[in-house]
Amino acid sequence: MRSAEGRGRTLDEAVDAALIELGESRRNVDVRVISEGPEETLVEVVVIDQAPAPAGAASPANGKAEAARALVEGLLKHMGVRAQVTVRTGTDPITLDISGRDLGGLIGWRGETLRALQSVTNVMLGKNLAEGERVIVDVERYRQRREHTVREIALRAARQVKMTGDAITLDAMQAFERRAIHLALQDDPDVGSSSIGEEPDRRVVVGPRKPAST
């Protein structure tokens, strides 16, 4: 897995420096803040966007992934959607990437259609999957991009919280997006995250971490 360190006065500058070194775009990488100070920010940027395996090239050992791929391909064919389905390599759980032209309709409002397709896929694959095992379906890396975006939002919010000391309430998000934020901030000693409100308007609040009571 390729990675590079980047330095800059701001987080954006540091990330950009690493991206230039890697020759990658922002959507294909994962960013980890190593240190952050008023003068300089140091980040590690890891390329996570591996080239997708060609259709049907899943490892024979991974029959489940191939079965899932074939199933989604069939579903799309019945729906009249021309798209390519590939198994994302090196991911757990099994993740299927759908790519093609004009697939916005397959994503739907706030990813609703994509989510429905994922539910149908998991129900149809039910017998092939172990207890609790699930298949993730992504269209044009929509889900992956959303995770990256909300992670960046979380890091920006954390910086602002550190500067002002005030908590910030983010927009309503889906569960996988909220989880991405909680994970992004879980190791931050100064800033923490929690959620308020009810689905589907549940929001993450990023605020100063309270000192543990003794």
Add this chain to the structure above:
Amino acid sequence: MPGGRAAAQRIRKAIALVNAAADGAGDEELTPTEIAEAIRDCLELREIEQGSNVRKYLGEALDATSDGMPADFVAMTLYAALGALGESWSED
């Protein structure tokens, strides 16, 4: 169609709860009772009668929740209810 929209909103809320339970954001503990409550809220709306199969799908989703069926199955049934409700609008 404000009534239909209200019904769609309630169904979407139930779907969001089911999806949150499946995705496990780790920031709330969702019980089948809460999901069932959200589905019952949908069943109480008169607007769901607009679509011929909306009540049927909601009933199936409620049964699936009570029977401990996988979250994806419940979600799929709720999406079917949402789709049936949408079809009733296009028939108007």
